[in-house]
Amino acid sequence: AQKVTQAQTEISVVEKEDVTLDCVYETRDTTYYLFWYKQPPSGELVFLIRRNSFDEQNEISGRYSWNFQKSTSSFNFTITASQVVDSAVYFCALSGRRGGSEKLVFGKGTKLTVNP
């Protein structure tokens, strides 16, 4: 069975601090995809990144960066110099190819609050 664990339920930081959101996953698939989504108070999910299991290169996009390590089954997300607008719930998700369903399994989410 596939599982995503986001151990941090809530994180509170002060603006300009760096913050890392942890994500650990479990899957038996050799080919799988990992995702991060942002859900602001409005509720709409905002896609941030997709990474496939064969690509372990870290990625940086502006203030966002992702660290994918298959050896520890982790896909952590770091926000550098956080801003108040980063306040949201962040979900890590996993999709495999078993059965071709490609359904997403979400972690429980981490609520990030960035205080001014």
Place this chain on the structure above:
Amino acid sequence: GAVVSQHPSWVICKSGTSVKIECRSLDFQATTMFWYRQFPKQSLMLMATSNEGSKATYEQGVEKDKFLINHASLTLSTLTVTSAHPEDSSFYICSARGQGASYEQYFGPGTRLTVT
């Protein structure tokens, strides 16, 4: 591109009535659509997967007779909550996956259902 809409964005209904939620892919053809449910402060849980022209596949524990899903065209899927009860109050989110090998799902903005 890759815009998914949902209608209505929120709805209040009385217990015992039925409510229909529409999910549309506006600028692409969605061979597969997914319906998720999110209770307050919780994660997204997949309810069912629907492929155009065929019956939906429901996740374990989801009543197919209560949550009717119709994916009649490549741009429209509907979720009907029949005989709604207060415990069905939730945030319902659809996503759509286009044709091809991409595993990215495009999410709608969600529908907040309140059953009184």
